Amino acid sequence: RAIVLPERLLSSQASPEHRPRPGVSASELGQYPPERIRNFSIIAHVDHGKSTLADRLLELTGTIQKGHGAQYLDKLQVEKERGITVKAQTATMFYKHTVENPESHGTDSSSYLLNLIDTPGHVDFSYEVSRSLAACQGALLVVDAAQGVQAQTIANFYLAFESNLSIIPVINKIDQPTADPDNVKAQLKRLFDIDPSEALLTSAKTGQGLSQVLPAVIERIPCPPGNCDSPVRMLLLDSYYDEYKGVICHVAIVDGAMRKGDKISSAATGRTYEVFDVGIMHPELTPTGVLYTGQVGYVITGMRSTKEARIGDTLHQAKTIVEPLPGFKPVRHMVFSGVYPADGSDFEALSHAIEKLTCNDASVSVTKETSTALGMGFRCGFLGLLHMDVFHQRLEQEYGAQVISTIPTVPYIFEYGDESKVQIENPAALSFNAGKRITACWEPTVIATIIIPSMLGL
Numbered sequence: 001r002a003i004v005l006p007e008r009l010l011s012s013q014a015s016p017e018h019r020p021r022p023g024v025s026a027s028e029l030g031q032y033p034p035e036r037i038r039n040f041s042i043i044a045h046v047d048h049g050k051s052t053l054a055d056r057l058l059e060l061t062g063t064i065q066k067g068h069g070a071q072y073l074d075k076l077q078v079e080k081e082r083g084i085t086v087k088a089q090t091a092t093m094f095y096k097h098t099v100e101n102p103e104s105h106g107t108d109s110s111s112y113l114l115n116l117i118d119t120p121g122h123v124d125f126s127y128e129v130s131r132s133l134a135a136c137q138g139a140l141l142v143v144d145a146a147q148g149v150q151a152q153t154i155a156n157f158y159l160a161f162e163s164n165l166s167i168i169p170v171i172n173k174i175d176q177p178t179a180d181p182d183n184v185k186a187q188l189k190r191l192f193d194i195d196p197s198e199a200l201l202t203s204a205k206t207g208q209g210l211s212q213v214l215p216a217v218i219e220r221i222p223c224p225p226g227n228c229d230s231p232v233r234m235l236l237l238d239s240y241y242d243e244y245k246g247v248i249c250h251v252a253i254v255d256g257a258m259r260k261g262d263k264i265s266s267a268a269t270g271r272t273y274e275v276f277d278v279g280i281m282h283p284e285l286t287p288t289g290v291l292y293t294g295q296v297g298y299v300i301t302g303m304r305s306t307k308e309a310r311i312g313d314t315l316h317q318a319k320t321i322v323e324p325l326p327g328f329k330p331v332r333h334m335v336f337s338g339v340y341p342a343d344g345s346d347f348e349a350l351s352h353a354i355e356k357l358t359c360n361d362a363s364v365s366v367t368k369e370t371s372t373a374l375g376m377g378f379r380c381g382f383l384g385l386l387h388m389d390v391f392h393q394r395l396e397q398e399y400g401a402q403v404i405s406t407i408p409t410v411p412y413i414f415e416y417g418d419e420s421k422v423q424i425e426n427p428a429a430l431s432f433n434a435g436k437r438i439t440a441c442w443e444p445t446v447i448a449t450i451i452i453p454s455m456l457g458l
């Protein structure tokens, strides 16, 4: 089946070993039963080298060609400008794993389908990490060999640990002069009880140690569970809006298979859709006509409204009753601010832009509000200040929306004399009622554990 590959993937300069495969057929995909599939995330603290490592693994498997420029999976303009990952991205790789056969004194090799999910490192985007982990059975925990374990290393380790994932520690940047892998191994042992012999030592910059990574993924991460013979059941991991195709959903197939033309239903809304297109993220959308048990890919069903694609929803074969999958924990918004069109007459355009962007970023809450000074607008809840900043920048860059935002505030809880409580996300919403006296007011506080490196002599 012919597919159109982006121009950069067709470059004649690519050496044969690094030239990408020309699309993937349904029968080819059918050669990968769950035993030959591994789904894993790359998690780490900010800047410890996740995206660079992801690039190297994509090159190693010939999924992308060398010399494409840095951080292939960081596609958004905001990601390129800030040098950070804000959206988790999936890429399917095909890899031949060779092992020695002691009986024949030769080698055996089998092909594997590996789904790699690159995740953001900043705490504001940890919702992206937890959603990505739901599609995985294992994670590469990348730690900078010089900086050692940092706050997000700990937070992400626990996200993976609580999801029962097999964790492979990868001590990266060993080429740095200040690298101290032994110290990092000791930290991993002390903080997470990880056996030092399990750590892989790599440099995503020079390529050192990278050849051990994918064999470790295959040998140490279990294959996805699931029943190939059941009616199809899948988890909706993410979605985004495409001007021409409508809503594109990223899904992890838990049971059964989904084919083009099938009818699937949403457990959340009860609506039924026809599967117009289905395929893998390779990392560009690559139609395959089918997705089998354990595979991660995309589906286009003609959903027009982003409200229909509920992240964490279970999609399943129409006219069957299935047990919905656990879904995701609801997000807790930490920062609220008003978003208004710079020109009051642009309200409809802003409303449209916000609806599409929230399809791609389900962690933002949006409610309409009106201000006497700014007119009609929205009150948006974010996971933190960086998240808010990135949302504004994406509205402007991806949708051309010029916005005015009000000073961010945290949610406050007010208690009245009659002991009733109200949560206030917008100061204007606090009404002073003569009959009701405010007796207490709380702002959010955290109970924190601070881990500091022990210094010699202290």
Ligand SMILES: Nc1nc2c(ncn2[C@@H]2O[C@H](COP(=O)(O)OP(=O)(O)OP(=O)(O)O)[C@@H](O)[C@H]2O)c(=O)[nH]1
Residues within 6 Å of the ligand: 044, 045, 046, 047, 048, 049, 050, 051, 052, 053, 071, 083, 084, 085, 086, 119, 120, 121, 122, 172, 173, 174, 175, 176, 202, 203, 204, 205, 206
């Ligand atoms: N010396 C050295 N630098 C590296 C290595 N791996 C990555 N880097 C550099 O470290 C910086 C951060 O790398 P990224 O891959 O963007 O890190 P990240 O963890 O994906 O960052 P976020 O997505 O923002 O969390 C970049 O400047 C990379 O070039 C390595 O092995 N050695």
